Amino acid sequence: xxxxxxxxQFFGGLGAEEQAGIGPEIRxxxxxxxxxxxxxxxxxxxxxxxxxCGDNYAAENLESVMETVVNEVRDSGAELFVAGPCxxxxxxxxxxxxxxxxxxxxxxxxxxxxxxxxxxxxDLYRQELYIVDSGENVAEMRDVLxxxxxxxxxxxxxEDVGRPAEWGYIPRGIMKDEIVEESAAxxxxxxxxxxxxxxxxxxxxxxxxxxxxxxxxxxxxxxxATVAIVTDGGLVPAGNPxxxxxxASTIWGSYDIATVDNLEGxxxxxxxxxxDNRHVLNDPDRLVPVDVLKELEKAGEVGKVYEQFLSMxxxxxxxxxxxxxxxxxxxxxxxxxxxxxxxxxx
Amino acid sequence: MKLTLAIHEVSDAKLGSGTTLDGGVLTVxxxxxxxxxxxxxxxxxxxxxxxxxxxxxxxxxxxxxLEPRAxxxxxxxxxxxxxxxxxxxxQGTTHVLRGTALTVVDAQQxxxxxxxxxxxxxxxxxNSPYGNLHHVVVVPxxxxxxxxxxxxxxxxxxxxxxxxxxxxxxxxxEADSTEEFELDGPSTNREDVPRIAYIGQIxxxxxxxxxxxxxxxxxxxxxxVPVTLHPNEWMDGAVxxxxxxxxxxxxFYQNHPIIRELYRRHEVGEINFVGTVATVAASxxxxxxxxxxxxxxxxxxxxxxxxxxxxxxxxxxPHVDMGETARICEALGMKTVVQVSDSSGDRRAESAMLFxxxxxxxxxxxxxxxxxxxxxxxxxxxxxxxxVAQALAQMTQIPAQALCGVTNxxxxxxxxxxxx
Numbered sequence: 001x002x003x004x005x006x007x008x009q010f011f012g013g014l015g016a017e018e019q020a021g022i023g024p025e026i027r028x029x030x031x032x033x034x035x036x037x038x039x040x041x042x043x044x045x046x047x048x049x050x051x052x053c054g055d056n057y058a059a060e061n062l063e064s065v066m067e068t069v070v071n072e073v074r075d076s077g078a079e080l081f082v083a084g085p086c087x088x089x090x091x092x093x094x095x096x097x098x099x100x101x102x103x104x105x106x107x108x109x110x111x112x113x114x115x116x117x118x119x120x121x122x123d124l125y126r127q128e129l130y131i132v133d134s135g136e137n138v139a140e141m142r143d144v145l146x147x148x149x150x151x152x153x154x155x156x157x158x159e160d161v162g163r164p165a166e167w168g169y170i171p172r173g174i175m176k177d178e179i180v181e182e183s184a185a186x187x188x189x190x191x192x193x194x195x196x197x198x199x200x201x202x203x204x205x206x207x208x209x210x211x212x213x214x215x216x217x218x219x220x221x222x223x224x225a226t227v228a229i230v231t232d233g234g235l236v237p238a239g240n241p242x243x244x245x246x247x248a249s250t251i252w253g254s255y256d257i258a259t260v261d262n263l264e265g266x267x268x269x270x271x272x273x274x275x276d277n278r279h280v281l282n283d284p285d286r287l288v289p290v291d292v293l294k295e296l297e298k299a300g301e302v303g304k305v306y307e308q309f310l311s312m313x314x315x316x317x318x319x320x321x322x323x324x325x326x327x328x329x330x331x332x333x334x335x336x337x338x339x340x341x342x343x344x345x346x
Numbered sequence: 347m348k349l350t351l352a353i354h355e356v357s358d359a360k361l362g363s364g365t366t367l368d369g370g371v372l373t374v375x376x377x378x379x380x381x382x383x384x385x386x387x388x389x390x391x392x393x394x395x396x397x398x399x400x401x402x403x404x405x406x407x408x409x410x411x412l413e414p415r416a417x418x419x420x421x422x423x424x425x426x427x428x429x430x431x432x433x434x435x436x437q438g439t440t441h442v443l444r445g446t447a448l449t450v451v452d453a454q455q456x457x458x459x460x461x462x463x464x465x466x467x468x469x470x471x472x473n474s475p476y477g478n479l480h481h482v483v484v485v486p487x488x489x490x491x492x493x494x495x496x497x498x499x500x501x502x503x504x505x506x507x508x509x510x511x512x513x514x515x516x517x518x519x520e521a522d523s524t525e526e527f528e529l530d531g532p533s534t535n536r537e538d539v540p541r542i543a544y545i546g547q548i549x550x551x552x553x554x555x556x557x558x559x560x561x562x563x564x565x566x567x568x569x570x571v572p573v574t575l576h577p578n579e580w581m582d583g584a585v586x587x588x589x590x591x592x593x594x595x596x597x598f599y600q601n602h603p604i605i606r607e608l609y610r611r612h613e614v615g616e617i618n619f620v621g622t623v624a625t626v627a628a629s630x631x632x633x634x635x636x637x638x639x640x641x642x643x644x645x646x647x648x649x650x651x652x653x654x655x656x657x658x659x660x661x662x663x664p665h666v667d668m669g670e671t672a673r674i675c676e677a678l679g680m681k682t683v684v685q686v687s688d689s690s691g692d693r694r695a696e697s698a699m700l701f702x703x704x705x706x707x708x709x710x711x712x713x714x715x716x717x718x719x720x721x722x723x724x725x726x727x728x729x730x731x732x733x734v735a736q737a738l739a740q741m742t743q744i745p746a747q748a749l750c751g752v753t754n755x756x757x758x759x760x761x762x763x764x765x766x
Contacts (some may be wrong), residue, residue, distance in 0.1 A: 127694070163764060173695035175688070175763040177713035177746070179473065184710050185603035185757030188655045188683050189611055191708045195681040196540035196653035204711040204762060205686065207704070208696040248691050274662055276629045277554050316662055318692030 001045040004073045005034040006083040006099055010090040012052030022054035024068050033141055040149040049076045058095035063271040066102045073103050080152050085114025085134040085144045093121025100129050110155040112148045122170055131170045225339035228306035232314030233287045234272030235344040249313035252325050258307035262291045274315035275346040285343055305339050348486030348528040349578040351437050352521035356445040359396050359480035367515040374482055382511045388492055388500045393485040395728050399464050400479045403726040404738045406463035407455035409501050410563050410587055410749055411476055411595040414443040416513030425583040427564025429506040435579025441516030447476055448512055450505040451485040457737040470719035470744045475758050477750040483728045484508050492673025495556040497587040502560055529577050532649045536618040543651035544604055544622040545641050550660030551629040553590040561588050570643035572625035574648050577605045592660050593755040604655055620649045627664030634667055642674035653681040662689050662700055669701025676705040685706040687755055688715050688763050695765045712761030714753035717746035
């Protein structure tokens with residue numbers, strides 16, 4: 001198998017931090033850990049090219065380094081691209097992840113890298129890539145490369161890679177069903193016995209860590225602010241003009257309330273299968289509180305009620321979709337000059 | 347409190363003259379069963395059929411599946427508060443026709459992804475815990491114009507009546523074996539083993555609660571606060587499913603996998619099973635906070651539990667109630683494990699959870715989102731309407747989540763989603 005290997009300046013033998021600004025250099029053979037990689041890959045695998053680049057250079061010129069690397073890999077006819085392992089070197093990990101993702105997307109050949117779980121490259125690229133859990137100890141190089149080689153070989157053969165714990169990679173967060181021996185009841189009992197007795201237990205799902213979202217600064221003068229209402233409760237005008245689905249909508253709608261002081265049940269429908277929506281059908285203001293906001297507008301307490309309310313159906317919505325819709329809604333309201341948003345959920 | 351199950355093993359079921367249990371063969375007299383169900387004058391007619399495992403046959407849309415059972419006369423009430431007079435469930439002797447199921451079809455439901463069905467042969471059947479049972483299937487048809495909630499009430503009563511009617515075939519017969527369930531509850535003292543409780547949701551108020559909906563001892567759970575139940579009560583007719591069901595059947599209250607497993611571990615001395623709490627997932631925030639707090643408090647102050655197993659009912663929103671209850675349990679010093687059903691529409695772990703508490707870190711995760719079985723069209727379909735019959739007959743694929751029991755939320759499921 002022809003392999004192209006990416007290393008930073010340190011593992012590429014160019015020097016430590018003082019060489020971090022150096023641009024990509026190409027060698028026509030294995031360098032440093034690449035020689036070990038050839039050994040563990042076996043089967044006459046050859047590192048045909050090693051690309052070495054300084055960490056700072058890669059961080060500051062990622063686009064051009066990506067282009068260089070993709071071109072070099074393409075030109076060499078490589079069947080595998082390996083980056084690192086990077087252990088807990090953050091800039092190295094981020095670059096390795098970006099390069100692997102670019103090669104995978106552009107050339108469609110197997111890629112693999114290795115990082116410690118604390119490496120910032122992990123959160124950025126774990127969903128797209130096989131990232132072997134390298135830990136932080138560089139002395140484990142042979143073990144880490146052996147795991148990377150095993151994943152590379154099975155991916156190259158077109159077969160599925162097994163469970164993360166068995167193959168040593170960081171979970172990508174992809175759910176796959178299995179039919180197992182033990183019923184859920186038995187697994188629940190096993191886990192509660194272990195947990196109450198201080199014994200180890202393995203949860204079937206590790207909760208995803210999310211970056212905390214800081215509360216935005218308060219609106220200091222509401223009487224001069226334009227306030228919008230956004231809901232994920234699936235309220236749409238009667239007739240459902242945008243075909244809002246009743247579960248996990250991929251769209252959002254914007255509906256005129258400029259001349260309305262009070263939402264009437266007969267004018268609206270709810271497309272959302274996840275909650276008891278009788279109260280909303282009876283009085284849509286209880287989900288989208290136009291009535292109260294318009295009163296506050298008349299009293300001068302709120303500057304202006306934005307002339308549309310925005311609505312979507314949140315039920316069982318994949319996070320990637322929610323993120324996109326959130327960004328679109330935020331950009332829409334921002335460009336419309338809205339100062340504050342009331343979000344109502346169900 | 348002691349419950350004795352008199353187990354009558356059933357190896358075959360058929361329609362015939364006179365309802366009898368003889369040599370493991372259940373014969374059901376359709377006219378007798380029909381007469382029992384038509385006591386309810388809201389029901390105009392009933393189709394009755396038997397579906398045996400391994401025979402090409404499809405059933406839908408399923409309202410509920412129950413295990414045919416009847417109390418030994420004089421030892422208690424059948425479905426107290428729902429069918430029989432109010433009495434404590436979970437004591438005395440109950441006859442069980444093991445290997446059979448009473449399957450009730452809802453004739454008003456349309457087929458759809460969320461609808462529930464049974465397949466009686468092939469790989470799909472093998473993967474359902476109901477696939478190897480002998481099903482007595484009843485399809486009640488209501489008087490035209492009956493309001494939906496009244497229809498559902500009639501289906502619920504019919505399911506209880508038919509279950510007891512069939513179970514009565516075991517009364518007076520010598521049982522093949524007996525199972526005994528006896529627990530003294532929270533007063534049981536055992537050194538060195540953890541005190542384990544179960545908190546189970548029996549309804550999710552994300553869906554409309556009907557006034558005449560009978561769930562817990564005949565109550566509709568509206569306004570209900572969590573209650574402590576003896577484990578035997580779940581298994582002996584105190585609890586049935588709500589009208590709106592998602593991956594639960596009354597059969598697995600009667601044979602509650604979690605309660606049975608905790609009993610088993612209690613009997614081998616591994617744990618001290620101290621009791622259970624029944625709760626509901628709320629629709630309103632104030633109800634949610636109150637219920638979560640009180641459920642956790644009962645596990646702590648009534649049952650003095652060290653560890654709690656929690657399950658949820660229905661769809662997505664009840665996860666929040668379960669997660670919050672578990673969080674409060676942990677804050678009170680009790681360890682928790684929760685069962686989460688798959689709601690990752692994109693099969694991504696980041697979309698899988700509806701709560702995020704670091705201390706609720708022991709999760710059993712059900713699956714089902716990407717399993718489906720290829721099936722052949724079948725000639726025999728038991729359905730409530732020609733439209734459903736046609737849709738079922740022509741199916742070429744059955745998703746795991748549509749087949750009763752496969753993604754069960756009461757602990758019976760063997761499908762799990764693994765994070766890769």
